[in-house]
Structure formats: structure tokens, C-alpha cells
Amino acid sequence: xxxxxxxxxxxxxxxxxxxxxxxxxxxxxxxxxxxxxxxxxxxxxxxxxxxxxxxxxxxxxxxxxxxxxxxxxxxxxxxxxxxxxxxxxxxxxxxxxxxxxxxxxxxxxxxxxxxxxxxxxxxxxxxxxxxxxxxxxxxxxxxxxxxxxxxxxxxxxxxxxxxxxxxxxxxxxxxxxxxxxxxxxxxxxxxxxxxxxxxxxxxxxxxxxxxxxxxxxxxxxxxxxxxxxxxxxxxxxxxxxxxxxxxxxxxxxxxxxxxxxxxxxxxxxxxxxxxxxxxxxxxxxxxxxxxxxxxxxxxxxxxxxxxxxxxxxxxxxxxxxxxxxxxxxxxxxxxxxxxxxxxxxxxxxxxxxxxxxxxxxxxxxxxxxxxxxxxxxxxxxxxxxxxxxxxxxxxxxxxxxxxxxxxxxxxxxxxxxxxxxxxxxxxxxxxxxxxxxxxxxxxxxxxxxxxxxxxxxxxxxxxxxxxxxxxxxxxxxxxxxxxxxxxxxxxxxxxxxxxxxxxxxxxxxxxxxxxxxxxxxxxxxxxxxxxxxxxxxxxxxxxxxxxxxxxxxxxxxxxxxxxxxxxxxxxxxxxxxxxxxxxxxxxxxxxxxxxxxxxxxxxxxxxx
Amino acid sequence: xxxxxxxxxxxxxxxxxxxxxxxxxxxxxxxxxxxxxxxxxxxxxxxxxxxxxxxxxxxxxxxxxxxxxxxxxxxxxxxxxxxxxxxxxxxxxxxxxxxxxxxxxxxxxxxxxxxxxxxxxxxxxxxxxxxxxxxxxxxxxxxxxxxxxxxxxxxxxxxxxxxxxxxxxxxxxxxxxxxxxxxxxxxxxxxxxxxxxxxxxxxxxxxxxxxxxxxxxxxxxxxxxxxxxxxxxxxxxxxxxxxxxxxxxxxxxxxxxxxxxxxxxxxxxxxxxxxxxxxxxxxxxxxxxxxxxxxxxxxxxxxxxxxxxxxxxxxxxxxxxxxx
Numbered sequence: 001x002x003x004x005x006x007x008x009x010x011x012x013x014x015x016x017x018x019x020x021x022x023x024x025x026x027x028x029x030x031x032x033x034x035x036x037x038x039x040x041x042x043x044x045x046x047x048x049x050x051x052x053x054x055x056x057x058x059x060x061x062x063x064x065x066x067x068x069x070x071x072x073x074x075x076x077x078x079x080x081x082x083x084x085x086x087x088x089x090x091x092x093x094x095x096x097x098x099x100x101x102x103x104x105x106x107x108x109x110x111x112x113x114x115x116x117x118x119x120x121x122x123x124x125x126x127x128x129x130x131x132x133x134x135x136x137x138x139x140x141x142x143x144x145x146x147x148x149x150x151x152x153x154x155x156x157x158x159x160x161x162x163x164x165x166x167x168x169x170x171x172x173x174x175x176x177x178x179x180x181x182x183x184x185x186x187x188x189x190x191x192x193x194x195x196x197x198x199x200x201x202x203x204x205x206x207x208x209x210x211x212x213x214x215x216x217x218x219x220x221x222x223x224x225x226x227x228x229x230x231x232x233x234x235x236x237x238x239x240x241x242x243x244x245x246x247x248x249x250x251x252x253x254x255x256x257x258x259x260x261x262x263x264x265x266x267x268x269x270x271x272x273x274x275x276x277x278x279x280x281x282x283x284x285x286x287x288x289x290x291x292x293x294x295x296x297x298x299x300x301x302x303x304x305x306x307x308x309x310x311x312x313x314x315x316x317x318x319x320x321x322x323x324x325x326x327x328x329x330x331x332x333x334x335x336x337x338x339x340x341x342x343x344x345x346x347x348x349x350x351x352x353x354x355x356x357x358x359x360x361x362x363x364x365x366x367x368x369x370x371x372x373x374x375x376x377x378x379x380x381x382x383x384x385x386x387x388x389x390x391x392x393x394x395x396x397x398x399x400x401x402x403x404x405x406x407x408x409x410x411x412x413x414x415x416x417x418x419x420x421x422x423x424x425x426x427x428x429x430x431x432x433x434x435x436x437x438x439x440x441x442x443x444x445x446x447x448x449x450x451x452x453x454x455x456x457x458x459x460x461x462x463x464x465x466x467x468x469x470x471x472x473x474x475x476x477x478x479x480x481x482x483x484x485x486x487x488x489x490x491x492x493x494x495x496x497x498x499x500x501x502x503x504x505x506x507x508x509x510x511x512x513x514x515x516x517x518x519x520x521x522x523x524x525x526x527x528x529x530x531x532x533x534x535x536x537x538x539x540x541x542x543x544x545x546x547x548x549x550x551x552x553x554x555x556x557x558x559x560x561x562x563x564x565x566x567x568x569x570x571x572x573x574x575x576x577x578x579x580x581x582x583x584x585x586x587x588x589x590x591x592x593x594x595x596x597x598x599x600x601x602x603x604x605x606x607x608x
Numbered sequence: 609x610x611x612x613x614x615x616x617x618x619x620x621x622x623x624x625x626x627x628x629x630x631x632x633x634x635x636x637x638x639x640x641x642x643x644x645x646x647x648x649x650x651x652x653x654x655x656x657x658x659x660x661x662x663x664x665x666x667x668x669x670x671x672x673x674x675x676x677x678x679x680x681x682x683x684x685x686x687x688x689x690x691x692x693x694x695x696x697x698x699x700x701x702x703x704x705x706x707x708x709x710x711x712x713x714x715x716x717x718x719x720x721x722x723x724x725x726x727x728x729x730x731x732x733x734x735x736x737x738x739x740x741x742x743x744x745x746x747x748x749x750x751x752x753x754x755x756x757x758x759x760x761x762x763x764x765x766x767x768x769x770x771x772x773x774x775x776x777x778x779x780x781x782x783x784x785x786x787x788x789x790x791x792x793x794x795x796x797x798x799x800x801x802x803x804x805x806x807x808x809x810x811x812x813x814x815x816x817x818x819x820x821x822x823x824x825x826x827x828x829x830x831x832x833x834x835x836x837x838x839x840x841x842x843x844x845x846x847x848x849x850x851x852x853x854x855x856x857x858x859x860x861x862x863x864x865x866x867x868x869x870x871x872x873x874x875x876x877x878x879x880x881x882x883x884x885x886x887x888x889x890x891x892x893x894x895x896x897x898x899x900x901x902x903x904x905x906x907x908x909x910x911x912x913x914x915x916x917x918x919x920x921x922x923x924x925x926x927x928x929x930x931x932x
Contacts, residue, residue, distance in 0.1 A: 026735050026766050027773075028683040034732065038800075038825070043832045044862040044897075046890055047855075050825040056897065057862065060925075064893045067921050174641070175679070176719040177634060177707065185711060206711070221710045230710040267713045302713075329713050340762075342728045345719040353825035 078244025115160025214309030293444030521552025738767030
């Protein structure tokens with residue numbers, strides 16, 4: 001009887017409206033929500049830990065890294081509702097020029113827009129830390145810093161984030177549908193910091209509904225009710241935090257933007273709004289595949305149709321700047337039961353502290369792969385042909401920038417002898433392979449560790465001659481011998497075909513078929529400089545010379561002996577044109593007027 | 609009857625996606641939850657009565673009532689066979705309640721999964737029972753130190769941690785003394801068990817052992833809340849000791865500066881840390897969290913004539929107000 005009465009009393013008490021609930025590991029009571037794992041608390045630490053750092057220490061960490069290198073600059077881009085400065089960090093070398101003489105593109109990454117999503121400030125801080133640690137790695141991090149203007153806002157909704165950390169284990173309203181405290185999502189407009197003031201617990205603006213072009217257009221995922229968890233505010237960009245985000249885009253360089261990610265949790269997926277620009281949409285999908293491949297496709301992909309939205313920041317950036325834009329929802333997929341927790345409602349926002357280091361590394365790998373891909377497309381920049389013992393350079397050719405285009409210049413004049421062995425070095429414009437513990441590896445199903453075919457194509461005594469290079473005898477250079485970045489150079493021995501007679505050869509070209517590790521094909525006409533414009537790549541020719549496929553292809557443009565035939569239609573119809581010897585390493589040198597005329601003829605024929 | 613009619617009236621808002629999986633709006637869920645609380649108060653008398661009630665309720669109400677009952681049952685430490693049998697039968701339930709969630713990317717969030725909740729309830733019972741058994745063993749002559757060092761399974765480990773968390777100071781002290789006398793068993797303890805014992809016993813020796821280990825989330829969390837577990841003098845000593853572990857340097861310096869920046873011993877350590885190559889880089893940033901204005905002035909004077917980079921960083925931090 002007594003047990004029954006206790007049961008009834010407890011049933012009654014859990015049914016009545018308890019105001020505050022506390023997350024616990026396994027402790028149970030009317031006011032407790034056991035998670036099944038230790039409740040994460042904010043830790044004061046500059047250095048990364050297995051766990052979540054306090055906002056104070058995250059902020060100091062960002063400042064510390066900016067103090068220690070000129071490659072990271074802190075810029076105040078706005079203030080929060082509670083008058084706290086919002087900081088963006090500009091990462092990259094001081095110039096806006098790529099290492100191959102182009103103009104750098106830009107990218108913007110945002111974190112901490114929803115307060116309770118603690119994964120995101122750790123992820124964005126992880127990006128900054130990894131770029132700092134890898135700034136001299138001669139691979140991915142250094143490539144990104146040298147060639148991209150990256151802006152990261154690690155924590156946008158600072159006020160809300162601090163509220164969740166102030167009450168790291170407390171929530172209000174109900175166990176199954178908690179609000180405020182640890183589960184605050186919105187900013188702090190109209191809210192005090194006192195959890196016991198129940199009347200304001202559900203106020204605030206959802207910063208990811210406060211954006212054009214679809215502000216207040218979704219009846220089921222956005223609301224004008226101030227207590228709604230998706231309250232969109234009084235107007236688009238009404239909130240100072242969103243103004244700060246827009247200022248971050250200005251800092252990055254609006255005209256140069258080519259990548260945006262808004263970082264959230266949870267659901268383990270990349271969401272991406274489509275627009276009316278189908279090329280942009282296709283690139284967005286391909287880029288998502290690259291980032292997903294970095295984590296073995298653990299993350300899903302969810303594009304949404306163009307023409308409608310919910311007022312999210314990714315919609316704003318996709319439609320305003322015509323760029324690939326994502327909402328990255330970090331793990332878990334559905335709940336903390338995936339890590340052995342009890343899987344209670346909303347515990348997907350409470351990633352166990354023991355999972356944070358791994359999450360940070362995985363999101364860094366994925367984001368770096370995405371940034372690498374959008375920084376630039378690959379092209380074959382130069383070749384060197386050495387004697388078989390690497391003692392003497394026999395020939396060298398390089399694409400060099402002059403005005404707004406490139407010309408193929410001879411930097412070392414020479415000839416090749418038939419049946420002789422040589423060492424070929426192909427030098428590309430970016431690192432071409434993923435490294436895993438400094439070992440060259442494939443990258444998902446987008447590229448293989450070797451992944452390169454090389455053929456020589458010639459016309460000798462007016463007869464076509466082709467022979468292949470055994471690339472399995474070669475390697476991507478990752479410890480020494482590379483040009484600028486590990487794996488930007490492929491080195492392989494080859495033997496000249498017996499049919500080649502340098503004196504009677506009218507065409508001798510390399511045909512190179514490879515991709516960068518993200519699967520992007522080579523720009524097959526390096527004479528035109530690639531850039532990003534209006535949602536797609538400009539001057540990015542594919543195997544057939546089309547500039548609308550955004551895929552690149554097989555490079556046939558390296559002509560050691562050029563008969564002037566069309567690059568994409570090998571019909572020799574003009575006298576052979578010799579590439580002009582270069583007088584210096586950085587310029588094209590002097591040009592004979594007749595040669596200029598002949599080259600112009602060849603140029604016109606190529607593009608008629 | 610009136611309340612039952614009210615519940616039926618919300619049926620148009622329900623979207624039954626499969627036989628036992630139910631979805632409704634968040635506001636309707638909250639409304640139903642409140643209505644059923646009042647219903648439960650007057651109708652439920654026992655498990656058999658509860659089961660009879662559930663048979664007459666619509667699916668949403670069944671799930672919510674079951675959820676409420678399981679929540680209560682998971683908190684009990686003594687259960688009837690009938691209660692255990694009923695909960696066990698629910699572990700194969702297919703009842704799921706989702707709310708249409710405007711903020712969730714998938715637009716719906718599962719808030720009640722009866723099968724999972726029943727399994728958790730069983731697990732929590734088991735934990736609570738194991739806690740009782742541990743207490744009984746401790747009080748009788750049946751205590752096995754192996755239970756401390758190598759719990760047989762995950763549930764026993766969780767029970768051990770919960771039992772230790774509730775341990776009195778005297779009990780924790782006794783356990784701590786045993787471990788100090790048996791270093792092999794001490795070294796075999798997992799971080800989480802060691803941390804709880806150290807905390808409950810306020811044991812300097814056990815804390816020192818904890819900081820000497822490879823740091824994980826348990827160690828970081830314990831260092832972070834050291835001020836609540838030890839006297840000021842003991843905490844400062846422990847924090848200084850923790851700086852010997854490179855993984856803990858930043859956190860220890862933070863705590864010394866933030867919690868004890870007004871204490872003379874901590875201040876001396878901070879001054880030295882600013883010139884210690886192993887510590888100065890972290891210390892230079894962390895000075896910004898010191899609250900004692902006189903100490904901050906003294907540090908400024910001390911660093912004013914120094915030209916090295918970390919001194920300049922520290923001076924810059926000392927001139928700022930701490931962000932909070």
C-alpha cells in the first residue's frame with residue numbers, strides 16, 4: 001500500500017510543472033535528466049582538450065594565435081545584444097596574390113550561431129588551430145594560407161553561448177522539450193541572464209531565420225511569435241549578430257567569395273540551398289562530396305530546391321554571392337545513444353566530452369578538403385627533364401604569367417634523344433595528393449594514391465607517334481624534391497621512343513591525365529587564367545576545350561615542339577612554332593617580332 | 609469523459625506515420641502532457657490499473673502516460689515484480705512519439721521512444737540496485753577491493769561511480785588511505801573512479817596521482833572544479849603540481865589566475881611562470897583573467913622593461929578587461 005501511495009505521489013509530482021531540470025550522468029529524480037554519460041562542462045583552457053572550452057578561454061586562444069603569427073589577424077566585426085565584441089579572424093598571407101600570380105579567392109566560415117550547439121565553436125576553433133599548427137607544413141594548411149583569404153567567425157551568438165555555459169547542466173520548461181539554460185538556441189534579445197525569470201526563457205531571435213532572401217516566408221519553420229524557437233525577428237538582419245556576419249563577408253572581400261559554411265549541430269549532414277544557377281548547384285554538390293569523402297561519407301548531403309527557404313544564412317550567401325553555401329550539421333546523427341548514452345530528448349546537442357577531440361579533427365579534415373578544392377583548380381605548371389641520374393637538367397618548360405594570360409616558356413633549352421632514358425618531373429600548381437601520416441594515399445573514391453597517366457604524343461616525319469610512360473615507376477614527391485608543396489610534383493623515369501627524331505619532329509607534346517585529390521581535372525589550357533565568377537569557374541577548359549563543364553580534363557597543352565595546331569583539334573596546318581627561350585626565371589624575355597606574328601597566327605587559329 | 613473528449617479533439621493535428629509511430633506539433637504535445645497529468649492524478653492506481661487505462665487511451669495519450677510512468681519508475685530503488693515485468697515488456701515496444709520541430713533540420717524530433725526508455729529504466733534500476741549492493745557489502749564484511757579496481761561490466765562501473773559520488777567524507781577517506789597503501793591497485797584504477805574518490809576524500813595524494821596521468825575529459829573536468837573540493841592552500845599546491853603535466857599547463861595556470869590570483873603563493877608562481885620557458889606562452893595570455901588590480905599593477909611594472917615577445921603579450925593582456 002505504501003509503495004502504491006509513493007508511486008501515485010511521484011506520478012503526480014512529475015506531472016506538475018517543474019521549472020528547472022538538471023542533466024546528470026545516472027542520477028535520477030523528478031528534476032533530473034540522466035544522460036548516461038558525464039555531463040560536459042565548460043573548461044577553462046587555452047589549449048585544445050578532450051572536452052569543451054569556456055568562451056573566455058576560446059576567445060583568449062584565438063587572440064593568442066593571432067599574437068603568434070602574422071598569418072592570423074583579429075578583426076572586430078560587430079557587437080552582440082549585450083554589447084560584447086564579435087570577432088572575426090582573417091587567415092592567410094598578407095598579400096592577395098596566389099603563389100602562381102593570380103588573385104586570391106575568399107571563404108567565410110561561421111560558428112556558434114545557435115547557442116546550445118557546443119560542437120561548433122570547438123570545430124571552428126579547431127580550424128584556426130590546425131592552420132596555425134600547419135602553417136609551415138608545405139601541404140594543405142600552408143597551401144590554403146598562401147592562396148586563399150579565409151575569414152572565420154568562431155562564435156557569433158556569444159551572449160547565447162555564454163548563457164548555455166552559465167547553466168551548463170540546467171534547462172527549463174520540460175524534460176522532453178527543454179528551453180533556455182543549456183538548451184538556449186536563440187540570441188538574448190529581451191532575455192535576462194537569470195534562469196528563474198521564467199517569463200523570458202523562450203524569448204530571443206533565431207539568428208538562422210533572420211536572413212534574406214527568404215526571411216519570414218516559411219510558415220512551418222519560421223515564426224513571428226517571439227516565444228517560438230524559430231522566431232525570425234522584426235525584419236531581415238534586424239539582429240546585430242547577423243550584421244556582424246555580413247561584415248565578415250565584407251572583410252573577406254565580397255567580390256572574391258567562393259565558399260561559405262554555417263556550422264551547426266546536430267544531424268550529421270551538409271545542407272545546401274540550390275539557386276537558379278545550375279552550374280553553381282552542380283559545383284556545390286561536387287564540393288559536398290569532397291568534404292564528405294574526408295570523413296568516409298559519414299555525413300549525408302541534403303540539397304534543397306531553389307526559390308524557397310527558411311531565412312537561413314546559407315540561403316543568404318548562396319543567393320547573394322552565387323557561391324557554394326552550406327549548413328554543416330555536425331554529429332551525432334540522431335542522439336547521444338550513438339555514443340552509449342541514454343538517448344534522451346535533445347541530447348544530440350550534448351556531445352560527450354570524450355568525443356570532442358575526434359569530432360574536431362574530422363571536421364577539420366573535411367573543411368580543409370573543401371577549402372583546398374575551392375581555392376583553385378589544378379594545372380600542369382612546369383616540366384623538367386633530367387638525365388637519368390638527375391645530374392643535369394636537359395629541358396625545362398614553364399607556363400608564365402604575362403599580362404592577363406600565360407605563355408609557355410622554355411627555361412632550359414635542349415633536345416631529347418631516341419632510346420635514351422631520362423627523369424621527368426611534372427610540377428603542378430597545387431598539392432595533388434592527400435597525406436595520411438605523411439604517406440601519399442587516395443582520397444575516398446575521388447582520387448587514387450598514384451592516379452596519373454602520362455603519354456608522349458608526337459608527329460615525326462608527318463607520322464603520328466605515341467608512347468606511354470610507366471607511371472607505376474614514379475611517385476608523388478612528399479619528402480623532398482617537390483616545388484612548393486608536398487605532392488605538387490610527380491617524378492618518373494621514362495625512355496624516349498626509338499621513332500623519335502628531334503630534327504624531323506614537328507609536334508612533341510605531353511598528355512597528362514590526372515586530378516587533384518578532390519577529383520578536379522586539370523585545366524587543359526593554362527594560357528587562360530582560371531578564376532571564379534558568377535557561381536562557376538571561368539576559363540576552366542576540359543578535355544574538349546569547353547569552359548562550361550567545370551570539370552577540367554586531360555592536359556595536352558605542354559608542347560615541347562609546337563606545330564601550331566589547334567589544342568583541341570590536332571590538325572597541323574601552320575609551320576611549327578618554337579616556344580621562346582626565357583631570359584630569366586620570372587619573365588618571358590625578349591621576343592623576335594616574326595616569332596610574335598607567327599605565334600599570334602597560331603593563337604588565332606587555336607581559338608577560331 | 610470531458611477530458612477524454614478534449615484529447616480526442618486534438619486528433620486532427622495528429623499524423624500517424626505508422627501503426628505505433630505518432631507525430632504531433634510541439635504545442636499539442638505540451639497541451640496533451642498537461643491534460644494527462646491531471647488525468648493520471650485521478651485515474652492511475654497500480655500497474656494493472658495503469659494497463660487498463662492505457663487500453664482505453666488514444667495512441668498519443670498511451671505513449672505520454674507510459675513515458676510519465678517510466679520516468680517515475682526509473683527513480684525507484686525498490687520495485688515490485690509486477691512493475692519489473694511491465695517495464696521489461698515495453699523494451700520491445702514500437703511506440704515512438706515525435707514532435708514536429710521547426711528548428712530541427714529533419715523537421716521532427718523524437719521525444720519519446722518507449723522501447724529505449726524502458727531499457728534505460730531497466731538499466732537505471734540495475735544501477736540503483738548495484739549501488740545498494742555496494743553499500744551493503746561495504747557495511748558488512750563482504751567488501752571486495754576488486755570491485756573498485758575492475759568493475760565486472762559497464763553497469764557495475766556506473767553503479768560504482770554513483771555509489772562513490774554519494775560516499776561520505778569518512779568513507780571516501782578510508783578508501784583513499786587503502787589506495788595510498790596499495791600503489792598497484794591505485795595505478796590500476798581508471799581515471800573516472802580515481803577522480804571521484806579524490807574529490808570525495810579531498811585527497812591531495814590521489815589528486816597528485818590523477819594529474820600525473822595522461823589527461824582525458826575526466827581529468828580536465830576535475831582540475832576545472834578543484835576549488836570546490838580543496839582548501840585554498842591545497843588547491844594552489846595541486847594546481848602547481850599539475851603544471852608538471854604538459855597537457856594540463858593551460859588549465860592549471862587558468863585556475864591559479866582566476867580562482868587564486870589574490871593569494872600570495874599563487875602570485876609568486878604566476879610571476880615565475882612568466883619567465884619559465886615551459887609555461888610563459890600560456891601564462892602570458894592567462895594574466896588577463898587575474899582579478900586582483902594590485903597584483904596586475906605589480907605584474908605590469910615587472911614586465912615593463914622586458915623586450916621579449918611573451919612579456920609584450922602579457923602586458924597587452926593586463927591592459928584589457930576580462931571578457932565575460
